[in-house]
Amino acid sequence: MLTAILLTLALVQDEKPVLDARLQLGGVEAPKQPDLKSSSAYSKQPRESITGATRIPSRLAMPIGSVATVRGQEENTVMGIGLVTGLAGTGDSIEAARQLLANLLLTRNIKVDLQQISSKNVAVVQVEAMLPAGIKPGQKVDVTVSAIGDSTSLQGGSLTLSELTDITGRTVWATASGPVTIGGFSAEGQGASAKKNHTTVGTLPQGGMCEREVPTRLASEHGFVYLDLRAGQESLANVVRLVDAVNALFPKAAEALPDGRTVKVKVPTDLPESQHVAYVNAILQKEIETEDLARVIVNERSGVIVMGGNVRLRAGAIAQGSITVTIAETKQVSQPGPLSNGQTTTVPRTELNVNEENRPLVLVPGAATLQEVVDVLNVLGTTPRDLISILQAMQQGGMLVAEIRRM
Numbered sequence: 001m002l003t004a005i006l007l008t009l010a011l012v013q014d015e016k017p018v019l020d021a022r023l024q025l026g027g028v029e030a031p032k033q034p035d036l037k038s039s040s041a042y043s044k045q046p047r048e049s050i051t052g053a054t055r056i057p058s059r060l061a062m063p064i065g066s067v068a069t070v071r072g073q074e075e076n077t078v079m080g081i082g083l084v085t086g087l088a089g090t091g092d093s094i095e096a097a098r099q100l101l102a103n104l105l106l107t108r109n110i111k112v113d114l115q116q117i118s119s120k121n122v123a124v125v126q127v128e129a130m131l132p133a134g135i136k137p138g139q140k141v142d143v144t145v146s147a148i149g150d151s152t153s154l155q156g157g158s159l160t161l162s163e164l165t166d167i168t169g170r171t172v173w174a175t176a177s178g179p180v181t182i183g184g185f186s187a188e189g190q191g192a193s194a195k196k197n198h199t200t201v202g203t204l205p206q207g208g209m210c211e212r213e214v215p216t217r218l219a220s221e222h223g224f225v226y227l228d229l230r231a232g233q234e235s236l237a238n239v240v241r242l243v244d245a246v247n248a249l250f251p252k253a254a255e256a257l258p259d260g261r262t263v264k265v266k267v268p269t270d271l272p273e274s275q276h277v278a279y280v281n282a283i284l285q286k287e288i289e290t291e292d293l294a295r296v297i298v299n300e301r302s303g304v305i306v307m308g309g310n311v312r313l314r315a316g317a318i319a320q321g322s323i324t325v326t327i328a329e330t331k332q333v334s335q336p337g338p339l340s341n342g343q344t345t346t347v348p349r350t351e352l353n354v355n356e357e358n359r360p361l362v363l364v365p366g367a368a369t370l371q372e373v374v375d376v377l378n379v380l381g382t383t384p385r386d387l388i389s390i391l392q393a394m395q396q397g398g399m400l401v402a403e404i405r406r407m
Contacts, residue, residue: 064242065284067233068263071226072216075130078173082127082162084145084154084180091123091157092149100124104160123151127162127176129208133216140206143176147200154180154202164208171212178207218276219267225280227263236260237291245288294402296391303384304407305391312401313367313376318390 083100084091091097098117105112125145135141145159157180164174180202219225229238239256242263246254254265271279292310299305330349336342367373377387394400 061287061289063284064227064245064286064288066230067238067288067290068227068229068242070218070280070284071228071262072218073133075132076166076173076214077128078131078164078166079126079128080162080164080176081148082125082145082176083160084123084125084147084151084157085121085160087121087123087151087154087157089120090151090153090155091120092147092151093120094124094149097122097124097149123154123157124148125154125159127159127164129164129174129176131173131210131214133214135210135214137210137213139210141174141208141210142206143204143208145180145202145204151200153182153199155182155199157202159204159207173212173214174208174210176204176208178204180204218280219273223267223269225265225267225283227265227283229261232293232295233290234261235291235293238288239263241288241290245286246283249282249286296400296402296404297407298388298391298404299407300385300388301407303388305384305387307370307373308402309370310402311370311373313373313394314399314401315363315366316394316397316399317363318394 081100083097083104085101101117101122102112125147127143127145129141129143131141143159145154147154159177159180161175161177163172164176165172181204182199182202227242229235229242239260239262243254243256246263246265250265252266254263256263265283267276267279293308294310294312295308296311297304297306331346332349334345334347336344365376367376377390382390391400392404395402395404
């Protein structure tokens with residue numbers, strides 16, 4: 001029994017205390033260091049083909065009222081500066097908003113110091129409305145408001161009574177007031193935010209009221225009605241067809257002006273002025289076949305491409321290779337080990353990848369219809385923005401028989 005006890009004590013004395021390596025002097029575990037590289041990704045979605053499309057006749061018959069407008073019946077833009085109140089802390093912080101609010105209170109015989117106005121519940125906005133020709137005082141129009149300062153949202157606001165003037169700023173044509181509708185929302189907290197649509201532009205449906213009649217008349221002093229071609233319809237062929245259609249309805253009543261964009265229509269001298277509206281309406285309802293314009297509209301900012309029905313392609317060859325450069329840069333924290341006399345610092349990690357495509361020369365056959373043009377361009381398999389560059393190069397090379405207009 002004594003021998004067993006002595007043997008146990010000897011074993012206990014031989015064991016050395018084992019400390020965790022993280023607790024030993026100079027053996028504290030070093031913090032985790034940042035990764036050695038950054039990363040980036042570039043993806044391209046496959047193009048979906050539309051099948052089963054039916055061919056639509058490119059030349060369509062439409063009323064003259066859709067091709068031309070009656071001179072003197074244009075809408076007139078009026079504008080002003082207003083103040084939107086009732087915002088929940090999303091208004092302006094600029095001094096102009098406080099000054100405008102002080103001026104508004106002064107009209108109510110309330111004088112305040114600018115330094116006493118510190119809330120962000122008001123916003124300075126630009127107010128615009130369109131007044132149609134012949135509108136009478138008291139009639140309602142839609143109004144658009146847009147923030148001028150640093151307001152983040154007009155949600156829940158109401159426009160104070162604002163005057164709308166012409167470009168000279170001297171004549172008041174309308175007034176506007178009422179609650180603002182933005183068609184979206186904006187909400188945020190300390191760590192997250194949510195936003196839908198554009199919250200710094202809003203509308204006031206029927207929020208404006210005409211204060212002065214906008215004068216207008218159909219026929220000029222000499223008894224003529226002038227029809228001006230709409231934007232996108234300006235062509236000599238459309239002028240000729242318009243003249244022929246009016247003369248078929250009222251013989252020898254219409255003639256084309258030398259500018260190639262206007263048709264002058266004679267109003268019968270024995271026609272009472274009360275019948276002028278019916279006379280012009282009969283002309284505007286007459287249908288004509290308009291010319292198909294060979295035109296391509298491109299928007300390089302959004303990648304939108306619109307083609308007219310008369311676009312054609314000549315045969316040729318195209319080679320298109322794109323260079324994709326992806327750069328990813330992140331900043332990570334480098335934490336030195338304990339007792340190393342180091343300092344915490346941020347370490348940039350950058351990765352740059354260049355990918356150059358090597359595509360073969362593609363033979364492009366001629367295309368005589370819009371459907372064939374679409375089929376040929378889809379064979380190239382390019383993105384809309386690349387296709388814009390290809391279309392411009394095809395026009396310079398004489399392959400694209402169309403006019404390119406940039407938005």
